[in-house]
Amino acid sequence: MNDATTTLTRETAPVPATLESPDERRRRIRMGVLALVLAGIGVLLAAFTAPETVTFALSGQLADSPLSAIKLPALPVALALAACTVAVALAHLLRGLSGRLGVLLWAVFGLAFVVTFLCWAAAGKTFPLTNQLQGTLNLATPLILGALAGVLCERAGVINVAIEGQFLAGAFAAAVLATVTGSLLAGVVAAVLAGVLIAAMLAVFAIRYRVNQVVLGVVLVVFASGITGFLFDQFVKGESAKFNNPGVMSAVPIPVLSSIPVIGETFFRQTLLVYTMYAAVAIVTFVLFKTRWGLRVRAVGEHPRAADTVGIKVLRVRYQAVLAGGVVAGLGGAFFTVGFTGGFDKDLTAGQGFIALAALIMGRWHPLGATIAALFFGFTQQLQGQLQIIETPIPSELLIMAPYLATVVAVAGLVGRVRAPKADGEPYVKG
Amino acid sequence: MKLELRGLTKRFGSLVANDHIDLTVESGEIHCLLGENGAGKSTLMNVLYGLLQPDEGSVLLDGEPLTCTSPGAAIAAGIGMVHQHFMLVPVFTVAENVMLGRERTRGLGVLDQRAARTLVRELSERYGLAVDPDARVEDIPVGVQQRVEILKALANEAKVLILDEPTAVLTPQEIDELIEVMRALKRNGTSVIFITHKLKEVRAIADRITVIRRGKVVATVAPDTSESELAELMVGRPVQLQVDKRAGTNLGGAKLAVEGLDVVDPQGFLAVDGVSFEVRGGEILGIAGVQGNGQTELVEALMGLTAAASGSVKLGGRELVGAGPREHLEAGIGYIPEDRSHDGYVGTFSVAENLILDLHSRAPFSRNGTLSPAAIRANAAQRVEEFDVRTQSVETEVSALSGGNQQKVVLARELSRPLELLIAAQPTRGLDVGSIEFVHNRIVRERDQGTAVLIVSTELEEIVALSDRIAVMYRGRIVGIVGPDTSWDQLGCMMAGIPPEEAAQQAEENPTVLGALEDAHE
Numbered sequence: 001m002n003d004a005t006t007t008l009t010r011e012t013a014p015v016p017a018t019l020e021s022p023d024e025r026r027r028r029i030r031m032g033v034l035a036l037v038l039a040g041i042g043v044l045l046a047a048f049t050a051p052e053t054v055t056f057a058l059s060g061q062l063a064d065s066p067l068s069a070i071k072l073p074a075l076p077v078a079l080a081l082a083a084c085t086v087a088v089a090l091a092h093l094l095r096g097l098s099g100r101l102g103v104l105l106w107a108v109f110g111l112a113f114v115v116t117f118l119c120w121a122a123a124g125k126t127f128p129l130t131n132q133l134q135g136t137l138n139l140a141t142p143l144i145l146g147a148l149a150g151v152l153c154e155r156a157g158v159i160n161v162a163i164e165g166q167f168l169a170g171a172f173a174a175a176v177l178a179t180v181t182g183s184l185l186a187g188v189v190a191a192v193l194a195g196v197l198i199a200a201m202l203a204v205f206a207i208r209y210r211v212n213q214v215v216l217g218v219v220l221v222v223f224a225s226g227i228t229g230f231l232f233d234q235f236v237k238g239e240s241a242k243f244n245n246p247g248v249m250s251a252v253p254i255p256v257l258s259s260i261p262v263i264g265e266t267f268f269r270q271t272l273l274v275y276t277m278y279a280a281v282a283i284v285t286f287v288l289f290k291t292r293w294g295l296r297v298r299a300v301g302e303h304p305r306a307a308d309t310v311g312i313k314v315l316r317v318r319y320q321a322v323l324a325g326g327v328v329a330g331l332g333g334a335f336f337t338v339g340f341t342g343g344f345d346k347d348l349t350a351g352q353g354f355i356a357l358a359a360l361i362m363g364r365w366h367p368l369g370a371t372i373a374a375l376f377f378g379f380t381q382q383l384q385g386q387l388q389i390i391e392t393p394i395p396s397e398l399l400i401m402a403p404y405l406a407t408v409v410a411v412a413g414l415v416g417r418v419r420a421p422k423a424d425g426e427p428y429v430k431g
Numbered sequence: 432m433k434l435e436l437r438g439l440t441k442r443f444g445s446l447v448a449n450d451h452i453d454l455t456v457e458s459g460e461i462h463c464l465l466g467e468n469g470a471g472k473s474t475l476m477n478v479l480y481g482l483l484q485p486d487e488g489s490v491l492l493d494g495e496p497l498t499c500t501s502p503g504a505a506i507a508a509g510i511g512m513v514h515q516h517f518m519l520v521p522v523f524t525v526a527e528n529v530m531l532g533r534e535r536t537r538g539l540g541v542l543d544q545r546a547a548r549t550l551v552r553e554l555s556e557r558y559g560l561a562v563d564p565d566a567r568v569e570d571i572p573v574g575v576q577q578r579v580e581i582l583k584a585l586a587n588e589a590k591v592l593i594l595d596e597p598t599a600v601l602t603p604q605e606i607d608e609l610i611e612v613m614r615a616l617k618r619n620g621t622s623v624i625f626i627t628h629k630l631k632e633v634r635a636i637a638d639r640i641t642v643i644r645r646g647k648v649v650a651t652v653a654p655d656t657s658e659s660e661l662a663e664l665m666v667g668r669p670v671q672l673q674v675d676k677r678a679g680t681n682l683g684g685a686k687l688a689v690e691g692l693d694v695v696d697p698q699g700f701l702a703v704d705g706v707s708f709e710v711r712g713g714e715i716l717g718i719a720g721v722q723g724n725g726q727t728e729l730v731e732a733l734m735g736l737t738a739a740a741s742g743s744v745k746l747g748g749r750e751l752v753g754a755g756p757r758e759h760l761e762a763g764i765g766y767i768p769e770d771r772s773h774d775g776y777v778g779t780f781s782v783a784e785n786l787i788l789d790l791h792s793r794a795p796f797s798r799n800g801t802l803s804p805a806a807i808r809a810n811a812a813q814r815v816e817e818f819d820v821r822t823q824s825v826e827t828e829v830s831a832l833s834g835g836n837q838q839k840v841v842l843a844r845e846l847s848r849p850l851e852l853l854i855a856a857q858p859t860r861g862l863d864v865g866s867i868e869f870v871h872n873r874i875v876r877e878r879d880q881g882t883a884v885l886i887v888s889t890e891l892e893e894i895v896a897l898s899d900r901i902a903v904m905y906r907g908r909i910v911g912i913v914g915p916d917t918s919w920d921q922l923g924c925m926m927a928g929i930p931p932e933e934a935a936q937q938a939e940e941n942p943t944v945l946g947a948l949e950d951a952h953e
Contacts, residue, residue, distance in 0.1 A: 024699055291541050292534040299520050299531055306518035309482070310532030310583065311503025422521075430482070 032093030034409070035109065039085035042113050045120040046078035052124035057131075058262055074123035081112040081119070088112075114383075121392040132379075132386055133266040138340055140378030141277050142167060142349075145332030146356025147363065147370035148284045149195075149325035154365055155288060156321030157301040158206050159425040161217025162198055163329055164353025165224030169194035170333015172228040175344035176236065178246030178337075187246055188273070188334045195330020196323055198224060203322040207315055210427035221353070229346045236344065248342040249273060273331065273339040280328055285367040297321045301421035304428040314428045332356070355404075365421060380406055432493055432509060432590035432622055433458050439488035441471075441478055448474040450646040451488065456591065461613055461623045463633045463654075466643035467665055467863045468834065472626045473515070475643070476593050480512045481505040492591075506532075511584025515596040517576050521569035525562050525579050526551050529586050554585050558615050573600040573722060574608075581612065592616060593624045598632055600722050603891070603923030607943040610636055628665070629892070630658045635944045666864045674871045674896045683712030686883035687733075687852050692742035694728045694907075702728035704907035705742070710852070710883040715874070716912075717898030718887040721926050725907035726887045727769060730856045733885070734766050735759040746851055760789055763851035765877075767841055767858050769887070775841040778830030782822050783811035785829050786844050810847075818843040819869065835866025842873060853877050856887040871897060891922060910934075920946035 054074040088109040091097060097105050118127055146163040153160035170191035178187025198220055205211040236243040249271035258268040288294040296317050299307040304314045336352075337344050355377050362376075363369030384399040392399075434456040441449040448471045456462040466472045477483045479490060481499030490497045492508060499505040505512075519528050530547040537543045551564035560578040568576060577597060584592050594613075598606050613623050613636065627633060633640055634654050642649045642664040649664050662670040687710040694703035702725045710716045720726055731737040733744060735756045744751045746762050760766070768774035776785045787796045787807055795806040811825035820839045822832055829837055838858070845853070855874060859867040874897060878884045888894050894901055895915065902912045903925040911931035913921070920938030923946065925931060938946070 024697075291539075292536050293540055295523075295527060295531060295534060295542060299523070302522055303518070303520045306520055306528075307531065309480070309502050309512065309514065309518045311501065311506050312532050313501075313503075 028096045029093065032089060035089035035092055036086070038113060039082065039089040039109075042082040042085045042116045046075075046082035046116055049075045049078040049120045050123040051075040054119050054122050054124070055126040056118075056129040057126050058129055069126070070129075072119070074119040078116045078119035081116045084112040085109050085116070121387055121394070122390055125390050127390060128386065130262060130266065132382055133262070135382035135385065136375065136378045137266060137270070137274065138378075139381045140375045141274050141339070142332040142335045142352055143356045143359055143374035143377055144277055144371050145280060145328050145335065146353055147359040147374050148280055148367055149199075149327075149329035149332065150357055150360035151284060151288070151363075151365060151367050151370055152297070152321050152325035152328065153199075153202075154360065154424050155301045155421055156297045156318045157304060157421060157423040157426060157428070158202070158318055158322050159213040159217065160202065160322070160325060161214055161357060162202050162220035162224075162353075163332075163356050164349060164351065165217075165221040166195040166198045166326060166329035167333040167336065167349040167353045167356075168221075168224040168228050168347070169198050170330040171336040171348060172231065172333075172344050173330075174334040175246050175337035176243050179243050184246060184249050184338050187338045188331065191334030191338075192327050192330035195328070195333055196326035199322050199326025199329065202326075203319050207318050207322070207427065210429070213425050225347055228344070232344060232346055240343070244343050246338045246342060249339055271339055273335050276331060277335075280331070281367060281371050284328070288367065293317075293320070298421070300428070301423055304423050304426075308428075308430065318428070361420075364419065377406070432620075433491075434591050434622060434624075435491040435494075436475075436479070437489050437491065439475065439478060439490070440486050441474055441483060442486050447646050449478065449485075452643070452646075452648055454641055454648065454651075456622045456624055458622055459617050459620045460638045461617055461625060461636055463637035463640045464624060464626045464643060465628065465630070465633050465640055465661065465665055467628055468861050469863060470628075470643045470665075471646040472643055473595055474646075476512065476595055476624070476626060479505070480510060480593065503532075506587045506589075509588065509590035510593070511587055511589025511591070512593040513577065513580040513584060513595060513597055515599065517573075517580050519568045519576055519579060522567065524565050524567055525571075525582075526564040528568055528579055529564075529583050533587060550586060551582060554582050558582075558585065558612055560612060574602070574605045577601070577609070578612075589621065591622045591624065593626070595626045596628070597625070598627065598629065600889070602721055602926040603919050603943045603945050604927060604941075606632070606945055610944060630661050630665075631892075631945055631948050633661065634658065635948055662864070670864055671868065674868075674875060678899070681713035681879055681881045683881055685709040686712045686747055687885065688743075688745045689733070690743045690745075692729070692732060692744060693740040694725070694732045694737055695740045696728060700907075701740075702907050703732060703739075706904075706907070706909050707742075708902055708909060708912060710885055712851075712881045712883050713878055714899045715878050715884040715886055715897050717894035717901045718885065718904055719891060719894045719901055719922060719926060720889065720904035722889045724904045724926075726856070726889075726904055728907075729904070730769070730854055730885075730887055733759075733854060734764065763849065765845035765848065765850045765853040765882075767838075767845055767853070767855040769856035769860065771838055771841050772830075776829045776837060779828055781826045782815065782820065782829055782832075782840055783807050783825040785840050786811050786814050786825075786847070788844065790848075814843040814847060818873075833863075835862045835869075838862060838866060838870060842870060846873065846877060850877065850882045852883045852885065854885045854887075857889065858886065859888075859890070859893060891919060891926075895919070895922070918946060919943075 052074055053071050056070045058068045058070065088105050091105065146167060149166065150160045150163055173194035174187035174191035177190035178184050202216065202220055205216050206213045251269050251271055254268040258264045260268070288297065296307065296312050299312065300314045300317045308314050336348055341348065356374065359373035359377055360370045362373035363371065380402055384402055387394065387399055388396045436452055436454040439449055439452040440447065452475055464472050464475070474483065478485045479499070481502045481504050484500065490499070497508055499508065499510070520531070523531070526544065526547040529551050535543045535546045548564040551562065554560070555562050560582060562575055562578050562582065568579065577600070597609060601609060613625070616623055625636060637654045639651060640654060640656065640661070641651045642661065644665060644667055659670070689709070690707050692703055692706045693701060696702040704725070706729060708716065718726055718729070728737060732739045735751065735754050735758065739752050742752065746764065749762060751759060751762060772778060777788070784807070787810060790796055791802065796803055796810070808825055814820070815822060815825055818839045820843065821836050829840055832840070853874070858870050858874065862870065874884060874886065886894065886897055898915050900912055901915060901917060901922065903910045903922060905926060905928040910925045910928060913931055918938055920943055921931070921934045923943065924934035924937050929937060
């Protein structure tokens with residue numbers, strides 16, 4: 001046996017150095033140029049910033065504390081921060097940012113750009129910062145739940161484009177059932193069941209009948225939109241008091257945590273649904289990466305045949321994951337009605353399910369990544385609303401477009417390499 | 432554990448993949464299942480492992496009838512399998528792969544990662560299979576991945592272990608290690624079923640050999656049966672084992688000159704690292720190496736399918752780096768890709784259409800942007816005749832042909848132009864013996880007409896049989912270029928990255944079982 005010699009030479013043999021592949025180089029340059037364009041816009045905005053004071057209000061109108069606020073001289077702050085964004089963009093373009101430092105610098109880039117923008121837009125005015133945070137969380141809650149649902153499905157190898165449909169079904173079921181029974185909890189349960197129902201249709205057609213999953217997802221969205229719209233028009237609309245008046249869940253402040261200034265009020269004076277969302281993020285992450293079931297879900301999403309050969313029932317695990325996703329998506333749907341607006345309206349989810357899908361991709365199929373991406377999308381959407389209110393010089397149509405533009409940029413793979421589960425979207429056929 | 436198959440039959444439509452197979456594997460026996468590609472070996476094992484259900488017949492384990500409707504049932508019965516294409520999840524660690532399907536938990540379904548690691552360490556010590564439980568499978572070499580596959584089966588306490596073509600991805604030295612592992616298992620009372628189409632291994636390893644041809648058991652013989660006898664049993668007619676290859680007489684000047692070629696793969700690794708070599712007209716240069724050492728990337732760069740990061744490729748003095756595939760073809764390069772169904776032909780196109788894929792835009796096959804069916808058919812009829820493509824008609828879809836005939840279509844297309852250089856990557860992968868002979872002879876004939884030929888193969892036997900010079904690749908570099916009479920063991924050491932002189936010395940000191948057989952044969 002020459003085991004020893006082979007092993008020895010194996011270890012001392014030269015390991016090829018990691019270089020930048022042409023693909024990576026192209027991606028870095030593309031991303032660098034994009035960042036530079038953004039930074040350029042920042043510089044332009046800073047240059048046109050009025051030399052006045054910008055005020056960031058730190059508490060909402062409802063808070064009992066006296067109005068506190070941060071006051072900054074808009075012009076110098078904007079110029080300084082714009083310079084920061086240019087520096088980060090150039091650093092990436094020339095050297096490439098990666099690792100922890102890279103993440104930190106991109107966070108600085110994002111924050112600097114947003115504040116520059118706000119200095120320009122709100123110079124001489126008051127920007128309600130607490131409202132911004134509160135709104136971000138409200139908008140992001142269903143996005144996060146939807147993206148988690150997507151993570152569960154796609155990690156198991158089933159593409160879920162039907163999140164929007166699950167939202168609509170959940171929102172409708174929650175509104176009607178909560179009104180009829182007079183119990184918001186019953187509404188939430190109904191929403192979960194509705195989400196599972198759409199998930200079951202997705203599962204049966206995708207797993208059992210191997211229908212193209214993207215087409216199937218879109219069909220399910222159209223189906224959910226049609227059926228909820230029909231039921232709404234026929235039965236609910238005329239008798240809102242009887243069927244569509246669920247009310248909104250009330251906020252339950254968490255002792256101690258809710259009295260932290262600024263953050264406490266935003267994150268810990270919330271409805272049970274929002275707390276459920278926090279729990280869902282933790283649970284989905286834990287289950288996927290620390291439990292037996294999670295290991296099997298990831299295995300069937302990456303290499304179903306390998307899972308099959310060690311005795312795992314591939315199709316069963318996929319059904320389970322898709323249905324579990326349905327539970328989470330249904331909760332997201334419930335938030336639209338009983339958690340936020342207090343009533344159903346036709347297509348009230350307005351494409352948020354697709355944004356959740358984008359968050360899932362931008363978050364690279366990881367529950368925490370998806371959560372961060374969903375928060376980002378929630379932030380841009382809320383910002384657009386705020387800016388309309390404080391009357392900035394930008395046409396509101398352009399602002400409404402911004403979150404979607406950010407989505408396209410994200411999904412187009414401009415933000416680093418995106419690696420889906422290997423068997424995502426591929427039906428498993430035995431033998 | 433004693434395993435018996437009685438009258439096992441498996442049909443796919445009208446095709447009988449296994450026809451009343453009888454097979455007995457004694458406890459602690461290494462039993463080889465020898466047969467050509469497509470003879471039905473893998474189908475038989477998939478039936479045994481519960482992946483497929485038999486149409487007739489029964490399986491007995493220690494005299495007890497066994498019905499496996501799923502791999503889970505087979506595992507529970509003590510049957511383990513190492514698949515030809517590894518059944519490992521690349522993004523999982525070794526420990527995760529080993530525990531998958533039999534996870535130990537600490538209540539509430541929470542994985543016990545520590546127990547899994549301990550199990551991997553224990554098993555790898557007991558059987559001498561060194562692996563790091565925390566390494567990610569996609570980061571470890573194929574030889575080690577195979578060990579993980581074996582560990583998986585051992586972790587399930589397999590009493591019957593099926594190894595499906597386990598040597599395809601190994602160097603001769605690694606094959607030796609595998610043989611040691613198999614013997615350790617045998618001492619433990621484990622029965623081993625070893626599936627292969629390689630005659631030499633069978634004789635080195637087996638206690639008994641069962642030969643399968645076209646789904647039927649032809650004979651069960653002892654390992655001292657001669658190679659030519661085994662080959663005849665396997666193919667059903669006398670086979671010429673050696674390629675009829677006299678040294679090239681038409682040797683010309685250097686046609687292909689590659690200088691300092693670097694290729695970076697999508698992961699950012701230097702897949703081809705400063706490769707330089709020359710191929711002369713009328714010469715076959717063989718590139719040997721274990722799969723995944725940069726051969727694929729090298730060939731793609733030579734064809735202009737992947738951009739080279741730096742270096743130069745000159746054909747007849749003309750620089751080709753930066754040119755696209757069409758310019759490479761027009762410069763006179765014929766290309767037989769390693770994955771023919773992916774890169775070699777369009778499965779849903781007819782034989783005739785596939786034969787003009789690269790020439791369809793030229794006269795006589797098209798005029799003013801319109802195809803000329805008559806010319807295309809005439810061309811096809813001629814090629815099919817010349818290359819002995821067995822097809823119902825030239826209008827038959829290529830996907831309906833057998834692997835050997837598909838490859839002949841690719842070969843016919845590529846050799847129908849006057850060539851300066853022929854690049855053949857894994858030209859006989861998955862082919863039956865008859866087709867292998869045909870492909871080899873055509874390649875040699877092309878060389879004799881003065882074409883420079885570059886062959887890339889992971890089958891050392893093929894390289895040694897065809898090459899006038901052999902270059903060995905390891906981790907993107909050329910370890911050395913040696914003559915055709917270099918010993919198997921030396922080539923094997925070079926395939927593990929050892930430079931030629933040192934490899935020769937080591938090979939002398941540590942002869943392997945297969946190497947000894949091969950060199951005695953020559």
